Amino acid sequence: MIREILSGLLWQGRVALRSGDVRVFAAHGYVDEGYRPSRVPFLSVVGPLGLFPEPERENGRTGVATFRVPGHLVGRPRASGDSVPPNGSLKLRLDGRATVTLTGLPGGSFASTATGPALAAAINARLADALTGGLFQEPTGAPLTDPLLLEALAGVIARWDVEGSRLAISSDAGIPSMEFRSSVEVLPVAGGIEGPLGLEPPERSQEGRVFLSKIRAPKAMAIDVQVDLWAGSQVDLASIMDTVALSIPTRGQMVLRPSLLAEDVPEGATTVRLLTRGEPTTVLSLVHLEASDQNLERARGGRVDLTPGASFLPTSEGLRLSGTGTASVLVYPMPAVPDPFHADNPAPDGLALSVGLRVAAGAVAAQSLPVAVLMAQGQPVLRLIVRYEQVDTRLMGEVVATATLAQATGTQVAETRWRLPVERLEAGVVLHARLEAGEGVVWLSADGVPQPLQDADATPAPPVAAPGVTVAASDMVLTLGAQAGTPLDFTVDHVHLVAEPVGPLDPALRRSVTAASRLKPGDVVVLGSSDDGYRVGKQRFQALVLGLDGDRVTLSRPVEGAWARGRTLVFQEECFFFQTQLRRRDDLLNHLYRCCVDYRVSALMDEPNARSTARLVETPRVDLIARGAARGASGHPGTSVTEVDTARRGTI
Incomplete structure (x- = not known):
């Protein structure tokens, strides 16, 4: 829990805090007074500095959830002298209703370690063929047509137990119309191999069960932590403290183990997908696209239009663009009904564009790679391209960022160039372009590191400034790639366009989200509405984790309500904190301005693991005995419970 509290403060600092037009970087700090950060502005978190019980606060409640173990059939162990004849058959009855005959199963001796896995794979393949071919039958012999049962039968699976040298066949979890019955039975058939497989008689045959998962009530504790804010000037520190007053106030709430949805969650869904890495959508996000978003972006749910040559890669690897393929998104559309809050220019002071880019190998000098362009009424608001050029003996990719700004006498173009090694572009880099309209300059950074303007090799010419106002307007279009074509394939794993000239996020933020692989059955999962990515609204939904699949x-x-991926924050726990002390500790020698803020966090410390109890009863039997009535020596007044062999109800 303490580790999650420290990580939660880092998450909140990386997302929310700003110093002027620069995002604040964050990391764990030290109690040592000699500690100094590697860069400014910076936020460091130190803790725990104190750990206290809270006897005046009520402990949390026990978490409870039910989960199902499907009906299964486990065969007897097979010895090395046992074998199965080839071209055998196996007839199964699943859930007491669906029957299927599997034919053409391979044979072999169990002296070979490959025989068991091959048989299990063959049974799974025949089951899949029977499902797609409509070979499942009702007990009467008629074809099975129940769509719910057919969908459930896709979960039937055969596995070979290597350690026990035995075959196991598991059914599905059951469906409501059949009272969630789940079972596997072997029926006699001509040429059957159930005997050689050890399934007749089996070692164990069990119908589906409902189990109860419980988490003990957490204990109320208070943890003291310290947040150090570092800046290079008094003005920057004042800017940070302005944001601290809003994002980490004297009293507030903080989420632990934050996650982000990989897709929208409809009402009634029983599963959710989580991003393995990503960043939250903010109020000022105009376009936000992550690798798993496919054809919908996150900021407003707008459609992503693809042309031939552009496609989303499987397993959420990103958006691949090749040849003349493009991906375009409508930005800041004009509302159908006039809205007084809809401004003509959504970003007059500037904007920021972040692109996760990975370019294929094979570049040569003089090639030009069109990465992204934001168009408004025929004018490029902001454009990013990569031009390859030979510098001495090394091939470099020059990132060229241009922006159009309006002035009283017309429009001018601001331009910034930055040479990056071609190996860095091929390995993958996060490019961030910040258009500051007042200065008329496009500031570039890569992986959170600003462009070294004093390095003549990286920056052969200073940025060209053109102060003015951005030409952003309604119905803009953000396009990745170009219709004229690209000489090299490239992949984009995320795009984030913000209607404010903000600096790059700390790269550690995208890696710090809690992926599904870090969860385990029994963990608490809470869905909460959020507009800024770190503060949670009033709408909540809570459940426990039952299983993980990728x-x-x-x-x-089932989920209550509908949850949009860009306006939902997934987390495990929520803590309350309040400020106990604020003090200045500047470092005159190193020209560092430092403010130390102490917080006390009230948390409920959970048990690390959930535990499963015995299977639940389905029908309670209550026997009432009148007080004073005669009864046997072993009789006791009250209630008695009879346990059933099968659990077939959806709720207990």
């Missing part, structure tokens, strides 16, 4: 998390109960 980036998909199975929940203990």
Whole structure:
């Protein structure tokens, strides 16, 4: 819990804090007074500095959820002298209703370690073929047509237990119309191999069960932590403290183990997908696209239009653009009904564009790679391209950022160039362009590091300034790639356009989200509405984790309400904190301005693991005995509970 509290403060600092037009970087600090950060502005977190019980605060409640273990059939262990004849058959009855005959199963001796896995793979393949071919039958012999049962039968699976040298066949979890019955039975059939497989008689046959998962009530504790804010000037420190007063106030709330949705969650869903890495959508986000978003962006749910040559890669690897392929998104559309809050220019003071870029190998000098362009009424608001040129003996990729700004006499173009090694572009880099309209300059950074303007090799010419106002307007279009074509394929893993000239985020932020792989069954998952990515609104939904499959998390109960991926924050726990002390500790020798803020965090410390109890009863039997009535020596007044062999109800 303490580790999650420290990480939660870092998350909040990386997302929310700003110093002028620069995002604040954050990391764990030290109690040592000699500690100094590697860069400014900076936020360091130190803790725990104190740990106290809170006897005046009520402990949390026990978390409870039900989960199902499907019906299964486990065969007897097979010895090295056992074998299965080739071209055998196996007839199964699943859930007491669906029957299927699997034919053409391979044979072999169990003296070979490959025989068992091959048989399990063959059974799974025949089950899949039977499902797609409509070979499942009702007990009457008629074809099975129940769509819910057919969908559930896709979960039937055979596995070979290597350690026990035995075959196991598991059914699905059951469906409501059949009272969630889940079972596997072997039926006799001509040429059957159930005996050689050890399935007749089996070692164990068990119908589906409902189990109860419990988490003990957490204990109320208070943890003292210290947040150090570092800046290079008094003005920067004052800017940070302005944001601290809003994002980390004297009293507030903080989420622990934050996650981000990989797709929208409809009402009634039992699973959610989580991003493995990403950043939250903010109020000022005009376009936000992550690798898993496919054809919808996150800021407003706008459609992503692809042309031939552009496609989203499988397993959320990003958006690939090749040849003449492009991906375009409508930005800041004009509302159908006049809205007094809809400004003509959404970003008059400037904007920021962040692109996660990875370019394919094979570049040669004089090639030009069109990365992104934001167009408004036929004018490029902001454009990013990469031009390859030979510098001495080394091939470099020159990032060229141009922006159009309006002045009283017309428009002018601001331009910034930055040479990056071609190896860095091929390995993957996060390019960030910040258009500051007042200065008329496009400031570049890569992986959070600003462009070295004093390095003549990286910056052969200073940025060309053109002070003015951006030409942004309604119905803009952000395009990745170009219709004229690109000489090299490139992949974009995220795009974030913000209607404010903000600096780059701390690269550690994208890696700090809690991916599905870091969860385990029994963990608490809370969905909360959020407009800024770190503060949670009043709408909440809570469930427990029942299972994990890649980036998909199975929940203990259906989701209530609909949740948009860009306006939802997923987290495990929420803490309350209040400020106990604020003091200045400047370092005159190193020209560092420092403010130390102490917080006390009230948290409920959970048990690290959930535990499963015995299976639940389905029908309670209550026997009432009148007080004073005669009863046997072993009789006791009260209630008694009879446990059933099968659990077939959806709720207990």
